Amino acid sequence: MIGYVDTLPAADLLSLDVRGLHYSYPDGHVALRGVDLTVPRGGRLALLGPNGAGKTTLVLHLNGILAGGAGTVTVGGLTVDRDRATLAEIRRRVGIVFQDPDDQLFLPTVAEDVAFGPANLGLRGAELEARVVEALDAVGMTEHRDRAPQHLSFGQRRRVAVATVLAMRPEILVLDEPSSNLDPAARRELAAILRRLPVTLLMVTHDLPYALELCDRSVILDAGRIVADGTTVELLADPELLARHRLELPYGFDPTLAARQLATHD
Numbered sequence: 001m002i003g004y005v006d007t008l009p010a011a012d013l014l015s016l017d018v019r020g021l022h023y024s025y026p027d028g029h030v031a032l033r034g035v036d037l038t039v040p041r042g043g044r045l046a047l048l049g050p051n052g053a054g055k056t057t058l059v060l061h062l063n064g065i066l067a068g069g070a071g072t073v074t075v076g077g078l079t080v081d082r083d084r085a086t087l088a089e090i091r092r093r094v095g096i097v098f099q100d101p102d103d104q105l106f107l108p109t110v111a112e113d114v115a116f117g118p119a120n121l122g123l124r125g126a127e128l129e130a131r132v133v134e135a136l137d138a139v140g141m142t143e144h145r146d147r148a149p150q151h152l153s154f155g156q157r158r159r160v161a162v163a164t165v166l167a168m169r170p171e172i173l174v175l176d177e178p179s180s181n182l183d184p185a186a187r188r189e190l191a192a193i194l195r196r197l198p199v200t201l202l203m204v205t206h207d208l209p210y211a212l213e214l215c216d217r218s219v220i221l222d223a224g225r226i227v228a229d230g231t232t233v234e235l236l237a238d239p240e241l242l243a244r245h246r247l248e249l250p251y252g253f254d255p256t257l258a259a260r261q262l263a264t265h266d
């Protein structure tokens with residue numbers, strides 16, 4: 001298995017630390033109203049919340065795509081700011097998989113798309129090839145390496161999008177709605193892949209059972225504020241909390257029972 005986390009200094013106990021983050025879009029719309037969030041190294045956190053809560057806005061701050069509001073974002077001890085060298089290192093450490101894989105795939109073959117990021121870091125030859133092999137292996141797409149991304153199924157393209165990010169050996173993997181538009185088998189297979197990855201994981205999702213399956217902790221963001229932070233099972237087992245923030249479990253889904261079943265399968 002890939003030893004991403006082993007390459008980092010042991011002193012960085014907090015992978016991700018967001019303090020007092022406040023952000024208004026240029027049209028004046030206030031999207032984040034003082035967000036505090038920490039994820040320890042190797043932690044797995046689901047970011048839940050209704051449409052328009054500010055989840056994507058928060059994610060876009062984690063590698064400096066959005067900046068300029070108040071507050072701080074620290075990644076593995078590095079503060080996200082506009083300094084170009086720092087930003088390049090932050091973008092290597094924080095890999096974001098966007099909801100639409102087609103936003104991340106643009107080269108003629110899968111292997112070229114996966115090689116693109118590490119090649120930009122200056123890797124060449126055997127070292128670059130090793131990154132491609134390792135990332136495709138991690139997502140089970142090795143046999144498709146010479147295919148055109150646009151000929152793959154949606155679920156396969158999402159896996160390749162994950163591989164393009166893994167090839168950078170990120171410390172933190174951020175996934176924006178990873179289970180959306182996947183059929184049940186692809187959703188389950190992606191969960192199995194994500195569970196094995198030795199990274200700090202932050203997952204934005206409306207799929208509450210997926211949050212329970214992959215993240216021991218969750219926060220709920222609503223109207224730009226964190227309104228709940230706890231174990232995923234305790235948040236999902238609170239129907240009033242869920243209803244207040246427009247979150248819904250699938251009909252008949254019992255989070256406490258599901259958590260028990262997941263624990264026995266680990």
Ligand SMILES: Nc1ncnc2c1ncn2[C@@H]1O[C@H](COP(=O)(O)OP(=O)(O)OP(=O)(O)O)[C@@H](O)[C@H]1O
Pocket residue numbers: 025026027029030031049050051052053054055056057058
């Ligand atoms: N470029 C923009 N300019 C102005 N307002 C924006 C912009 N992008 C997002 N917003 C607003 O910021 C708020 C937060 O949006 P954001 O996309 O972060 O929410 P979200 O929680 O990710 O929602 P969803 O679950 O629908 O993806 C929303 O009210 C949205 O209308």
